[in-house]
Amino acid sequence: MAERSQIASEAGNLGRVDHVSEFEYDLFIRPDTCNPRFRVWFNFTVENVKESQRVIFNIVNFSKTRSLYRDGMTPMVKSASRPRWQRLPPKNVYYYRCPDHRKNYVMSFAFCFDREDDIYQFAYCYPYTYTRFQHYLDSLQKRDMDYFFREQLGLSVQQRQLDLLTITNPGNLHDGAEQKVVFITGRIHPGETPSSFVCQGIIDFLVSHHPIARVLRDHLVFKIAPMLNPDGVYLGNYRCSLMGFDLNRHWLDPSPWAHPTLYGVKQLIIQMHNDPKTSLEFYIDIHAHSTMMNGFMYGNIFEDEERFQRQAIFPKLLCQNAEDFSFSSTSFNRDAVKAGTGRRFLGGLLDHTSYCYTLEVSFFSYIIGGTAATVPYTEEAYMKLGRNVARTFMDYYRLNPIVEKVSFPMPRLRKERSPPFKHSHVRAQTGSRSAFRGDKKSSFNHKDHSQSS
Numbered sequence: 001m002a003e004r005s006q007i008a009s010e011a012g013n014l015g016r017v018d019h020v021s022e023f024e025y026d027l028f029i030r031p032d033t034c035n036p037r038f039r040v041w042f043n044f045t046v047e048n049v050k051e052s053q054r055v056i057f058n059i060v061n062f063s064k065t066r067s068l069y070r071d072g073m074t075p076m077v078k079s080a081s082r083p084r085w086q087r088l089p090p091k092n093v094y095y096y097r098c099p100d101h102r103k104n105y106v107m108s109f110a111f112c113f114d115r116e117d118d119i120y121q122f123a124y125c126y127p128y129t130y131t132r133f134q135h136y137l138d139s140l141q142k143r144d145m146d147y148f149f150r151e152q153l154g155l156s157v158q159q160r161q162l163d164l165l166t167i168t169n170p171g172n173l174h175d176g177a178e179q180k181v182v183f184i185t186g187r188i189h190p191g192e193t194p195s196s197f198v199c200q201g202i203i204d205f206l207v208s209h210h211p212i213a214r215v216l217r218d219h220l221v222f223k224i225a226p227m228l229n230p231d232g233v234y235l236g237n238y239r240c241s242l243m244g245f246d247l248n249r250h251w252l253d254p255s256p257w258a259h260p261t262l263y264g265v266k267q268l269i270i271q272m273h274n275d276p277k278t279s280l281e282f283y284i285d286i287h288a289h290s291t292m293m294n295g296f297m298y299g300n301i302f303e304d305e306e307r308f309q310r311q312a313i314f315p316k317l318l319c320q321n322a323e324d325f326s327f328s329s330t331s332f333n334r335d336a337v338k339a340g341t342g343r344r345f346l347g348g349l350l351d352h353t354s355y356c357y358t359l360e361v362s363f364f365s366y367i368i369g370g371t372a373a374t375v376p377y378t379e380e381a382y383m384k385l386g387r388n389v390a391r392t393f394m395d396y397y398r399l400n401p402i403v404e405k406v407s408f409p410m411p412r413l414r415k416e417r418s419p420p421f422k423h424s425h426v427r428a429q430t431g432s433r434s435a436f437r438g439d440k441k442s443s444f445n446h447k448d449h450s451q452s453s
Contacts (some may be wrong), residue, residue, distance in 0.1 A: 005027070010238045011129045012044060012192070014027060014029070014042060014043075014044035023056060025056070027042070027058065028060060028061050030061065031063075033237055035240045038238045040290065041238035045119055049115075049116060054111070054112045055110070055111055059108075066291045071374075072085045072364070072374065076125075077120045081118050082118075093107065117416055129234070130227065132210070133233075137163055143207075149167075151165040152263030153265065154260055155260060156241075157263040163225065167207060167222040181272060181281060183225075183280060183283045183284070186228065187199075187229055187230075188229050189287060190232070191230070192288035193289055194362075194377065195361075197383050198386040199292075201382065201385060212391055212403050215394065225269075252264060269346065283342065283357070283421055284389070285341075285342045285359070286361075289361065293365055293366055293374070294329055294360055294362055296360050297318075297359055299331075307352050321391055322385055325360075342356070417444040
């Protein structure tokens, strides 16, 4: 009996399978819905196999030629009986130009099935589905933390939830209270699954009983929209929404019917920007990168040299806290092609006290400073980067002396649910550079925010 391949039920992607021989199959990635340009993410299962059967799979229609497969990245695999994802051995994976496929780049991998009754799953990177995300948020809500708020900011075209989380001391949400806001978004590009793991790491740390987390909640209001493209995530797209739009090129003028989730988030940010009691201090959009190692950031270029230098402070501090973050790979630009991104649009909208970044993390690995050792990312390593991002706000606002005075708090039960933010719900209408480390001994001259509330 021949093995059978099919897409995974959610966030799956496999367009076509061609039988080459008993031991070889050509696999075609399904393009993003309504957009044939993007073919990168794959996620499929194989069943009905024979024990000890050896097979070569060729993925033949990648839309990108540059790839971390050149640097040792390999596909992920797990099975029903062994549910922990692991990477295939590099010796079994090949990335090359293939004359049989119009000289396109092909990624071939050899695999030996070892159990007839098992179901095997292969993926480009660790999947993080919409359903998993909803279960995660449900579990947080059940903990009944008085500093965690979840609301539905809007709906996608296919009527999936756009969740907005608010994490802060409830006293910061009282009428008339001044707020210092950190706004974080993720998964605007649905195939960039590491974004969700980093975002979960940030959330897990901020809701924890760690003394740093408690002090951060006392001083800041964290607004997090972890999944801006829920339809694309569910459908198994790599870059686009259901209707084929790259949402991160539509911040200038999002449509309430074609880009409803982006429209809802933008309206909220503008509303906060116009509130004299609210200071939107940071905007960080989390992505994954398909050709570079490490975590790093993109920032904006400003004519004001002092503002430009101040913008470099946060990534320099993050480099001190996270061994996988590279400040030397961090860059600041105003490329015309990036004009419609969240970082560029909000960098032009917000005033000189606000800082907007794209946080990128490699799909594959990081290089430890001072060595050539390549360390593949795991789900836990991505989440650790998220925790380190959260901790870096303590250093930026110079809250260390306050943290030292804080003991671990007792869990508090919610007595009365405060409104998550002083705004009405925004419900859009829907229709059918190198990897070397920065100097960790540098000192930074920046504004002392230790008295912020």
